[in-house]
Amino acid sequence: MRIGLLGTGPWARAAYAPALAGHTGLDFAGVWGRRPEAATALAEQYGVEAYDEVDALLADVDAVAVALPPSVQAGMAVRAARAGRHLLLDKPLAVEVAEARAVAEAAERAQVASVVFFTARFQKEPDAWIGEQAAVAGWFTARAQWLGSVFTSDSPFAASPWRREKGALWDVGPHALSVLLPVLGDVRQVLAAAYGPSDTVHLVLDHATGASSTLTLSLTAPPSAAGADVELRGEAGVSVLPGSSEGAVPALTRAADALVTAARTGRPHACDASFGLRVTEILAAAQARLTGSQSPAD
Incomplete structure (x- = not known):
């Protein structure tokens, strides 16, 4: 090719x-x-x-x-x-x-x-974990923190105009959703959305399986606090997204x-364009929540 x-x-x-x-x-x-x-x-x-x-x-x-x-x-x-x-x-x-x-x-x-x-969908350990957890029934809730330090470090992406305009919701939000959706199912509704410090965003989502998830997304975390964590809790207990050994x-x-x-x-x-569209629809619904004009995710 x-x-x-x-x-x-x-x-x-x-x-x-x-x-x-x-x-x-x-x-x-x-x-x-x-x-x-x-x-x-x-x-x-x-x-x-x-x-x-x-x-x-x-x-x-x-x-x-x-x-x-x-x-x-x-x-x-x-x-x-x-x-x-x-x-x-x-x-x-x-x-x-x-x-x-x-x-x-x-x-x-x-x-x-x-x-x-x-x-994360193409890194060995995270992708294997996503597949394993998607096969487990009874997840009750999930917590995802995707905290970047793009704007608080010497990141080469700090000068990116679209990141400065759209912030963490649109830059790292897709990563969090790409992990949660295969496990908890589609988002039926964005229940809540609120701003935290700087560009930080907090979301509460209702999923098709009946589970809920909370997301904290940021590009302005202190470098010492940056990182990505996803934790699932349900009938099977607690499971945590593993880190990746590769870049x-x-x-x-x-x-x-x-x-x-x-x-x-x-x-x-x-992860085709149709999935990318669905992620965009959910992020747009969250953005509408943030601006005060609610729009359904589905």
Whole structure:
């Protein structure tokens, strides 16, 4: 599968480019970016072509990996799907429900494979734990804390305009939901949403299994307090999400594996664009709660 990369920012450089270049089942064909000079630099680093035009890249590949801000990603993904290209996308799929729905519908209409890179779903230990807990009945409640220090450290993502505008709800909220939904079921309702310090958000969710969950999300935690924790409690007792022994590149390599498999078999992956749409719908419902204009999640 020949694949091109759309995007040249910190995440493209740190995760996407090395994962695509090192993948034995992919031919990393080239890079397009909104800043041509950055695309040229990244392409030269990996010995691939830098494209000035998106359509030229699309004409040369079977799939695209998208490492762009979500509002930009959505339009590019629709464009690529309409060209018949498979999609390796990042979370959140979009920050507007209509944009996320357009991606999911375009992928379905074109019959192209799609995978959204929710990191924990492609890391060995967390993914195995999610599968194990999803098979256990009787979960009563869950507590998820996804605390980042993007804005309180020297993170390369601190200058990201969309993160500064949308905050933790949209950046780390997708990670928490990607873990909780397979175990507790879909969200029937966002019961409560409130702001904490800085961009911190607290949510209470009602799930289809009858369980509830509470989420604390932040990008402004003190560096010494940052980290991700998920705890389940139910008839089987208490279970805690394990940490991962690997970084983003091996996880992204597995996401690419999933895309290749979905394209070959025609069977959708659990983290496809439709799942990305559902996550966007839930986050939009939480955002509506936060702004005081309630909108149902379903």
